[in-house]
Amino acid sequence: MRYLEAGKGRPLVLLHGFPLNAEQWLPQLSAAPSGWRVIAPDMRGFRGAGSVDAPVSPEMTVDDCASDVLALMSHLEIDHAVIGGLSMGGYVTLALVRKAPERVAGLVLANTRAGADSPEGRAGRDRMIDLVRREGPAAVAREMLPKLLGETTKREQPDLVDVVCGLAEANSTDGLAAALHAMKTRPDSTPLLASIRCPTLVITSDEDTLIPSSESEKMAAAIPGAKLHVIPKAGHLSNLEKPKEFSKIVFDSAIFS
Numbered sequence: 001m002r003y004l005e006a007g008k009g010r011p012l013v014l015l016h017g018f019p020l021n022a023e024q025w026l027p028q029l030s031a032a033p034s035g036w037r038v039i040a041p042d043m044r045g046f047r048g049a050g051s052v053d054a055p056v057s058p059e060m061t062v063d064d065c066a067s068d069v070l071a072l073m074s075h076l077e078i079d080h081a082v083i084g085g086l087s088m089g090g091y092v093t094l095a096l097v098r099k100a101p102e103r104v105a106g107l108v109l110a111n112t113r114a115g116a117d118s119p120e121g122r123a124g125r126d127r128m129i130d131l132v133r134r135e136g137p138a139a140v141a142r143e144m145l146p147k148l149l150g151e152t153t154k155r156e157q158p159d160l161v162d163v164v165c166g167l168a169e170a171n172s173t174d175g176l177a178a179a180l181h182a183m184k185t186r187p188d189s190t191p192l193l194a195s196i197r198c199p200t201l202v203i204t205s206d207e208d209t210l211i212p213s214s215e216s217e218k219m220a221a222a223i224p225g226a227k228l229h230v231i232p233k234a235g236h237l238s239n240l241e242k243p244k245e246f247s248k249i250v251f252d253s254a255i256f257s
């Protein structure tokens with residue numbers, strides 16, 4: 001499992017969204033302040049991870065991805081960490097909380113939702129699996145890009161479009177299809193939220209059309225003591241679109257000290 005790492009201190013594991021990879025977190029890795037050790041893995045199936053020696057299964061689940069993260073933490077001799085996930089990374093984070101709450105020192109749930117896919121959502125996943133199998137990762141990037149970045153970012157930071165395309169196109173067809181299956185079959189995590197006992201930040205942005213802020217508001221209201229932050233003028237990929245604001249929310253938050 002490839003992972004990127006920066007800094008020393010309190011561990012923060014950051015899980016990327018679909019269809020990106022660990023490099024989504026480069027702005028936060030490069031901003032890691034003293035006292036934080038930031039670790040960003042490629043989740044199973046992404047950037048070719050698992051496709052050579054251990055082929056990724058088309059039946060992959062968010063639980064498989066969560067087990068990989070727990071195994072990486074054990075490998076790095078990290079007993080418990082703050083776990084942060086954006087979007088699909090958030091789905092895996094919630095699976096990890098379900099599996100091993102004792103290893104979670106805190107949570108960052110960014111631009112994500114607790115609920116499972118609706119029947120229409122699952123049908124959309126099947127169409128996307130067909131698309132990636134027919135036309136490859138570039139087609140997924142083409143299809144998703146308009147929804148990943150906010151209107152302000154598209155206007156004011158047009159270079160980010162190429163960055164996001166590059167991250168998406170570095171993935172394999174099998175990896176993206178497996179991740180779509182994992183998202184499609186993920187369980188509803190809503191019943192878990194009330195049992196969360198660790199400090200939790202919920203982050204959203206006001207131009208996220210893929211997972212609207214209302215989902216984050218609901219999630220924050222259901223997690224005891226959770227703090228909600230809304231980043232202005234950012235879309236779904238808030239940590240890339242507004243890196244300074246995102247990093248400040250996470251690293252300056254008093255709730256993790």
Ligand code: MLT
Nearest residue numbers: 017018086087088089183
């Ligand atoms: C993501 O950003 O990880 C995905 O777009 C989330 C999803 O499709 O549900």
